[in-house]
Amino acid sequence: MSAVITVKSLAKAYRYAKRRGGFFEAFSPEHVTVEAVAGVDFEIGKGERVAIIGPNGAGKSTTLKMLSGILEPSSGEASVLGLTPWKQRKALAYRIGVVFGQRSQLWGELPARESFALLRHIYDQEAAPFAKRLGELTERFALTDLLDQPVHRMSLGQRMRCEITASLLHGPNLLFLDEPTIGLDVTAKAAIRDFIREHARDHGQTVLLTSHDTRDIELVCDRVIVVNQGRIVVDQPTDQLRRRFLGRKIITFQSAGQGVSLDLPGVTRRASEAHATILEVDTRLTRVERVIAAAMADGGIEDVTIEDPPMEEVIAEIYASTHAA
Amino acid sequence: MRRDLIAACVALRIGAGQAMAGWTVLAGRCLFYVLIMTVLSALWDKVAAEPVAGAIALPAGGLVLYVLATEWITLALPSVHLRFEDDIRSGGLEPHLLRPKFYLLQSLAQSLGGTLVRLAALGVTAVVWLAATGRQGPPAATYPYLFVLGVLAVSVGMLLYAVAGLCAFWTRRILPVMLVIQKLMFLLGGLFAPITLYPDWLRKLAEATPFAAHLYWAGVQALAPSGPMFLKAAAWQVLWIVLLSLLCVVLWRAGLAKVLREGGV
Numbered sequence: 001m002s003a004v005i006t007v008k009s010l011a012k013a014y015r016y017a018k019r020r021g022g023f024f025e026a027f028s029p030e031h032v033t034v035e036a037v038a039g040v041d042f043e044i045g046k047g048e049r050v051a052i053i054g055p056n057g058a059g060k061s062t063t064l065k066m067l068s069g070i071l072e073p074s075s076g077e078a079s080v081l082g083l084t085p086w087k088q089r090k091a092l093a094y095r096i097g098v099v100f101g102q103r104s105q106l107w108g109e110l111p112a113r114e115s116f117a118l119l120r121h122i123y124d125q126e127a128a129p130f131a132k133r134l135g136e137l138t139e140r141f142a143l144t145d146l147l148d149q150p151v152h153r154m155s156l157g158q159r160m161r162c163e164i165t166a167s168l169l170h171g172p173n174l175l176f177l178d179e180p181t182i183g184l185d186v187t188a189k190a191a192i193r194d195f196i197r198e199h200a201r202d203h204g205q206t207v208l209l210t211s212h213d214t215r216d217i218e219l220v221c222d223r224v225i226v227v228n229q230g231r232i233v234v235d236q237p238t239d240q241l242r243r244r245f246l247g248r249k250i251i252t253f254q255s256a257g258q259g260v261s262l263d264l265p266g267v268t269r270r271a272s273e274a275h276a277t278i279l280e281v282d283t284r285l286t287r288v289e290r291v292i293a294a295a296m297a298d299g300g301i302e303d304v305t306i307e308d309p310p311m312e313e314v315i316a317e318i319y320a321s322t323h324a325a
Numbered sequence: 326m327r328r329d330l331i332a333a334c335v336a337l338r339i340g341a342g343q344a345m346a347g348w349t350v351l352a353g354r355c356l357f358y359v360l361i362m363t364v365l366s367a368l369w370d371k372v373a374a375e376p377v378a379g380a381i382a383l384p385a386g387g388l389v390l391y392v393l394a395t396e397w398i399t400l401a402l403p404s405v406h407l408r409f410e411d412d413i414r415s416g417g418l419e420p421h422l423l424r425p426k427f428y429l430l431q432s433l434a435q436s437l438g439g440t441l442v443r444l445a446a447l448g449v450t451a452v453v454w455l456a457a458t459g460r461q462g463p464p465a466a467t468y469p470y471l472f473v474l475g476v477l478a479v480s481v482g483m484l485l486y487a488v489a490g491l492c493a494f495w496t497r498r499i500l501p502v503m504l505v506i507q508k509l510m511f512l513l514g515g516l517f518a519p520i521t522l523y524p525d526w527l528r529k530l531a532e533a534t535p536f537a538a539h540l541y542w543a544g545v546q547a548l549a550p551s552g553p554m555f556l557k558a559a560a561w562q563v564l565w566i567v568l569l570s571l572l573c574v575v576l577w578r579a580g581l582a583k584v585l586r587e588g589g590v
Contacts, residue, residue: 090390
């Protein structure tokens, strides 16, 4: 498999002035250096779908910014589609698509149709292939009714569908996705994950994704790079990671009376509150529906919430496990 | 280069479309223009009718036409400085940097599109206001020349605002810069009174500034239209458009280098 991304000893340190109290100290600020990415190495092959995960401040977004060319590294090398991103940003821009979940690339006050029309000219696309691609994406993402709506009036889920469409209109070989499902409801997340996976598979597109949501990783990516404090902790196929770390769910039962008490394999009770029982379920040993059925049979359940364990917890577990090894 | 210009033209068209789509805001500006002119014309009529002893004689017809032109330009200006400040401070620049086209050119083209629509709408308002108040306007044959100077004038103003906006790369907040620019527009641009009323040395100094290119030259053409004055005005305006464009490019490149190095401002 030919490498689409090659990264060698890539590092980024930020230097900022630390404010100190006092009038005269303001003229001689103390400078602090923070190592955001501390020399990472990896390769990503054509058609691979790779997730970079890690807690806040781990260096995920910094890595993505360096690879997309909008941030210069402090040291190290990177090649993306044969180009050095921060030196050939414009040439690279024609060949990559980027989605920042927390930042819109569309013009908020414009209808999506006009944003897309402007993007055609920004990416120097011929009218016919562009129209064909837009037609396909519009149909796949059910955007027909949204095209004439200003982007700022759309819901987050609708906007994200338009964002992803916008990032694909020029037919990029490589897609960078930074938290693409952040803030979306369950249905919108599922639609976006399905789309990214299927589109990348059908078009042989390489995907590099960062996320806080373990489901994004499980359902979209076939390889996971775990970073912590700017370093790669784990780099392995998603299947392996899933077997070891991603098979857990947190189920919270709200009840009017006393808490839920279950004796099932792989089910442990977490610190709970009055009228709320929090269970951690190892889904490899007991399925979620079985836990819920057992709790319902117990009676008195008013509400149920099912969540993935927080990313920080998963990372801590991976980190502890790799260091113990 | 050709493709860059095509993309800029599309951005200009979209900017114009946006201004027309927000017609209620545009109508509000026109009404505000009428309100301002009603107040200022009353003021200048009174000044012309009761000259202060020893004061400089004002041009015939008062300064209403002059103020009509300077307010026409001022009210058509886009808030491009706020857009730049917001994009630079919030990190909203990042998606634009991931595109193969020049952000500065695209943004200015889009702003200019909206400005041209406002300039046309306010121009029509000015003509209607003159007719409604029974005032003598400049000869109709001079309107095309006035429009050319108006377009050049708003371009100078937009570039001055762009310079202020790009300062956000270093200052983060541009309010202090904007206050200085707006005061200089007022003083050296001759917002309410032509700089011909200034002492000779100050007049010569003011005429050579971008602030006069932004306001004074179009205003004086409305007051006393003449061919040589039109050419002189256009020459000053084009000169400042070139110089301010170069300054914007220099600031942009320096600011971009900072963002690429530091990841933000």
